[in-house]
Amino acid sequence: MKRRHLGWAWLFIGHLACAASVDSSVQEINLLAEQIAALDDTPALAIAIVDRGEVRLKRTLGRTRNDAGGRPIDAQTLFRAASVSKGFASTLTALLVADQRLSFSDPVLSHVPQFQLKDPRATRLLTVEDLLSQRTGLPSNAYDNLLEEGWSRGDLLRKLSTVKAVCPVGSCYWYQNITYSVISDVIEEATGTYYEHLIAERLFQPLNMQRASFGMEALTESRNSAQPHAWREGGWQPTYVKPTYYQLPAAAGVNLSLDDFIAWLDAQMGLRPEVLSPSVLERIHQPLVVTQPDMWSPRWRVQRLTNAQYALGFRVYTYRGETLIFHGGAVDGYRAFMVFSPSRQVGMVAMWNSNSPRAWTLIPSLFDRLQNLPPVDWIQLNRPIPSLQVRQTDARRNRRLLSAAQRNP
Numbered sequence: 001m002k003r004r005h006l007g008w009a010w011l012f013i014g015h016l017a018c019a020a021s022v023d024s025s026v027q028e029i030n031l032l033a034e035q036i037a038a039l040d041d042t043p044a045l046a047i048a049i050v051d052r053g054e055v056r057l058k059r060t061l062g063r064t065r066n067d068a069g070g071r072p073i074d075a076q077t078l079f080r081a082a083s084v085s086k087g088f089a090s091t092l093t094a095l096l097v098a099d100q101r102l103s104f105s106d107p108v109l110s111h112v113p114q115f116q117l118k119d120p121r122a123t124r125l126l127t128v129e130d131l132l133s134q135r136t137g138l139p140s141n142a143y144d145n146l147l148e149e150g151w152s153r154g155d156l157l158r159k160l161s162t163v164k165a166v167c168p169v170g171s172c173y174w175y176q177n178i179t180y181s182v183i184s185d186v187i188e189e190a191t192g193t194y195y196e197h198l199i200a201e202r203l204f205q206p207l208n209m210q211r212a213s214f215g216m217e218a219l220t221e222s223r224n225s226a227q228p229h230a231w232r233e234g235g236w237q238p239t240y241v242k243p244t245y246y247q248l249p250a251a252a253g254v255n256l257s258l259d260d261f262i263a264w265l266d267a268q269m270g271l272r273p274e275v276l277s278p279s280v281l282e283r284i285h286q287p288l289v290v291t292q293p294d295m296w297s298p299r300w301r302v303q304r305l306t307n308a309q310y311a312l313g314f315r316v317y318t319y320r321g322e323t324l325i326f327h328g329g330a331v332d333g334y335r336a337f338m339v340f341s342p343s344r345q346v347g348m349v350a351m352w353n354s355n356s357p358r359a360w361t362l363i364p365s366l367f368d369r370l371q372n373l374p375p376v377d378w379i380q381l382n383r384p385i386p387s388l389q390v391r392q393t394d395a396r397r398n399r400r401l402l403s404a405a406q407r408n409p
Contacts, residue, residue, distance in 0.1 A: 022346060025369040026056045029348070032365055036379065037061035041236050041356035044073045044226050046258040049366070052345040053271050060258060064353075065227040065238040076211055078218075078225040079351035081254040081261075081336050082245065082329025087268070087284075088199055089183050089250035090132045090313025094280045095202055102190040104129040104283075104312075111186040116161040122169045130170050131183055132312040133288040137165040140174040140293075147178060153247040157182070173289040173310050181248035196249060204260075206275045207267050211257040216246045219255045226353040228333020236354055245331050252331060261338065261349040268325065269340050269347055285325050285342075287316040298357065299381050300364035319367050328360070339363055344370065 026049055037045040044062035048055060063070030064077065096102050108115055108126045117123045122137060130136060142163050143156050151159075156178050166174065184195035191198060196214045204212045219225050220241050230239045245252035256264070267276050287309035294308035294315065295301055301308070307318035317324040322344075328337040333353060337360065340347025348366055352359050361378035368376060 022051045022056060022370070025366055026051075028369055029362060029366050030057055030059065032362060032379070033057075033059055033061060033350075033359075036358050036362070039356075039358065040066075041354055042352050042358060043070070043229050043236065043238075043354060044077070045350065045352045045359055046073060046075070046077065046079065046261075047348070047350040047359075047362065048258060048262050048265070049346070049348045050262065050265055050269070050340075053266065053269075055262060058258065058262070064225065066229065066236065067238060069238075070227075071224075073226060074224070075258040076224055078211055078213070078222050078255045078257055079336060079353060080219065080228075080241075080252075080329070080331055080334040081256045081351070082252050082331040082334055083177070084256075084327055084329040084336050084338060085250065085252050085254040086132075086180060086313040087264075087327050087338075088203060088254055088313075089180070089187075090284050090311075091268075091276065091280070092187065092195075092199055092202055093128065093132060093183060094284050094312070095276075096187065096190065097283075098277070098280055102128065102186065104132075106186075108182060108186060111189040112182060115157065115182060115185070117165070117169075118161055118163055119165060122165060125169045127170070128183070128186060129288070129312070131180060131186075134173050134175055134180070134291075134310050135170045135289055136174070136176055136179050137167050137169045137172065138163050138174060138176060138179060139166050140176075142174075142176060143178055147247070148244050150244075153178070153181065173291045173293075175291075175293075177245065177248055177251045181251040184250040187250075196253075199254075203267075203275070207263045207272060209256070209260040209263050211255075212260040213255045214246075214249050214253045215255075216241055216243050225255075226334075226351075229354040230333055231355070236356075239333055242332050252329065256336070256351065258349070258351065261336075261351065265338055265340060265347045265349050268338070269342070269345060284312040285314055285316065287311050291315065298360065300361060300376075300378050304364055304367075320371060320373075322367070322371065324367070326363075330355075335359065337363065341367070341370070346370065 033047050036042050043066040046060045049057040060073045063072055106128050187195050227238045229236045270281055289310050291308045291310045295305050304319050305317050309316045315326045317326055324339055324341055326339040336351040338349045350359055358379055364378050
């Protein structure tokens with residue numbers, strides 16, 4: 001039986017030395033990761049911490065599924081990276097811009113003439129940079145609900161021409177998946193090469209990401225992949241991999257092992273300049289638009305963030321004065337995140353195979369300790385929500401708040 005309480009872990013943490021060393025912080029995160037993985041809602045958890053190029057923590061905890069068919073995970077076990085995929089798309093775009101194959105200022109229409117928004121002027125003005133920085137002007141998560149109901153990507157892209165904008169192109173942030181995926185069409189038109197092939201050629205292979213892949217078959221046909229889990233019949237049960245967001249390879253199509261994720265973290269922290277130059281990294285990490293919804297929930301972001309912005313496929317948070325580069329991913333049965341401090345050169349990646357929110361709290365747990373803040377039991381402040389509608393609920397709330405703000409400027 002898995003333990004359900006973490007109180008003893010926090011008692012231990014409270015007695016650790018107060019010095020905000022990486023050693024003590026890693027020790028605490030290791031302990032918390034073990035406790036999270038011991039809970040019923042997190043069948044498997046893969047986590048790593050890198051400090052100035054040195055892997056200080058690398059743990060694979062739990063099993064591919066929480067029944068007799070499960071096997072212990074390892075650093076080669078595949079998980080879905082979900083929206084962490086967006087950073088791969090923006091990074092590839094920046095490499096192609098550096099090669100002068102396209103420009104961030106290019107109108108999307110110049111590469112994908114069939115792409116249409118409701119307002120013809122907005123269609124003409126939308127640039128590659130707008131697309132990658134989530135400044136399309138469309139309401140949050142436009143038509144993700146229909147994607148989850150089984151609509152095809154092609155039908156949804158055509159249906160975008162019926163969506164009424166909530167702000168002019170380039171002027172505000174609302175998170176998108178379907179429109180973000182159009183960057184793969186832009187890239188294919190500009191290069192004459194399949195998007196997935198270019199990602200493999202320019203990123204997976206030179207970074208030695210040996211297990212990284214695209215698509216549902218690459219995950220489900222692997223003998224070493226983590227199976228998704230959902231709340232069912234009073235417990236967390238193995239379920240099937242849904243193809244839904246795999247239709248959007250640039251937005252949510254990547255699969256990663258922990259070793260792959262560590263390599264990706266290293267590259268984003270500037271440790272692989274022969275693959276990703278400082279100028280490329282500076283461009284994709286440059287904040288471009290305020291993302292106020294990021295500061296509404298969960299509680300750790302409400303209490304710790306003083307600013308939140310979106311760059312190109314990455315979020316930029318100000319965590320009590322410290323800049324963090326971040327992106328998370330969430331599809332049914334999987335969660336993932338990458339976060340790092342450019343100034344400290346300390347970063348963390350994690351993946352797990354359920355909808356539980358507990359492991360997200362490893363982020364404030366790490367950076368609180370690095371900043372020498374008093375321990376907070378963030379885990380107990382984040383009750384697991386076994387619902388598949390959280391993202392849609394947030395999107396509806398965001399639209400209501402935006403509407404209210406427009407009525408009451």
